Amino acid sequence: MKLKRQGDAREFEVELLAQNRQNDTDAGAPRAIRITIDGREVAATVAPMPDGSAIVELGGRRVRVAGARLRSSIVVAAGPLAAEFVVVEGRTAHRAGGLAAPEVDAPMPGKVLKVLVSEGQPVEHGDPLIVLEAMKMETTLYAESPAIVAKICVEAGQMVDHGARLIELSPVATPARPREPPPQDD
């Protein structure tokens, strides 16, 4: 399984290989688990706690962790560190025609303050596309490469969720170097 944090380009390949319990009736007993992180095997013990968390012992350190799978992401906490991962399953990293990102998604939940472009409009790298407001702070999203605005999916005043599609871009009409489609992963 490949995991990725929102806004972070890195992907992590994580697999839960095995978990062993001495005693099936004692759910609170520590169990040994084996996990691969980017192909490297990590052994840890996990002791479930009655409050729903678990104590992970890893490389001589003990850390309280908790996690849950939500509809479209996995949230985890390890001590004071909390994060949200999305599962990158079979999603190709294909980038149409050399576009840095063929779509612009909301990096946070908030309100669409202004749409600065219109459909069919060519944009240059660095052009402002849309202004969001979250918690009273304005955030402007910019074009990451030259493109044509193919579709505007939202309008000013609209509330959007984290990850909502805002704008779709299409490549400018210069012939792009043909590319091998990247391998599909699941």
Next chain:
Amino acid sequence: MKRRPLNKLLVANRGEIALRIIRSARLLGIATVAVYSEADADAAHVAAADQARLIGPPEASESYLNIAAIIEAARATDADAIHPGYGFLSERPEFARAVGEAGMVFVGPPAEVMAALGDKVAARRLAADAGVPVVPGLETVDDRTAEQFAARVGFPLMVKAAAGGGGRGMRLVEAQAGLAEALAAASREAKAAFGDGRVFLEKYLAHPRHIEVQILADQHGVVVALGERDCSIQRRHQKIIEESPAPGLDDSLRGRMVEAALKVARVAGYRNAGTMEFLVDGGEFYFLEANTRLQVEHPVTEMRYGCDLVAEQLRVAMGERVSEPAAPRGVAIECRIYAEDAEHNFRPATGDALYLNLPAGPGVRIDTHLVTGARVTAFYDGLLGKLICWGADREQARGRMVAALGEFSLLGVTNTAAFLREVIASEAFGDARLSTRFLEEFFPRWSPDGEALECLLVAAAIAAGGGLGAAQSASSRGALSGGSATGHGRRSPWGELTGFEPWGRGER
């Protein structure tokens, strides 16, 4: 001088500060009324108050900023006073006025004092006229005067909203090219946040410390200062770590600042709790602005002085005299934990609190509205809670803070606790190399270390794999298991378990 006992207080706010105010009111025997928006029906402050009234839809402009709805809620519940907390309507003179006109007591300064001081431009003038130094600035701004001012004092400049606060409507301008756009953007943001688009310009000091003085004043003419707070560590011009006393601050400079703060308060005819903010740069200090309300970081002062500032506010509102502050003891530090991603430019985060572990211990205080199941939305400020640690000296307070942040754990909402822990533990903070540029200087980019990330990934692998051992016995609710998402998309840690079942299941 009238004395007027209060029977019932309406708290026109939400989150941790609403809880904080309800606590002090209760200690004084004053009944409390909470107000809430449709997004906050389940919020902690609603449960904590003696009564609660729905005041509108989730958007703050329709609820917590809706003066008519709040006054109506106060009338309907027979409240005789309104406490505005911080943010929202706390610095709106028209709100203070409306409360007075409705025959109720506003817990704060009189509307005209608030108007004079709350307007940053007017406050600058008032301070300057009182002989208190102010940062070189331009108060009436258009594109042409701005250009002339820039030519005179040089870049960088700071654009600020006259009605601003909390870092909103502020823009740093490094060069001429960005000036007009910054003025326009700050004005737009200010208009949206405060309903007043006026902006002014100030010279941007390179390495200032932000130090403020807590003031208490009553209607009998007593004005006292309760020491200072250093609030230099900020992101987006908004404080995230505060401490008292300001480490390494020269005693004579401290004395002069306290005198200046008292002077501004007296000249303005201040009443109730307030804060005079200063920038300190190379042995000089400049009046920055007055905050005519309770501050987010007030607990830092409370811990050192052993006082209850909200209770003092309520006593002043009842016409009582401010008590002479006790001698301060030790050091207090506050960390604000925000629903933000510190790794990605403090981007706001939202979510549901699925698992929560709050710290405790000697000298540890936490002011928070977080409970398991609490929902953090994009409608309001992302402050999740404030962790305040007291110590006999700075090192003890700092050690307690590092430990307390280490105990804090919140699943479901990306937050700044781990980042704050590293900042507090850092050598730069230990050495108190404080300036408003602290974070750009010492933490320009932050990400968790490899070991911490590994623990996160272990947890993620377990959660993604459906929890720990799907075949656990039914009697062990505490075990980790997978399960399906509920209708709200909420989920307990690992799945079904946890104590997030209001009445339990009768077994144990």
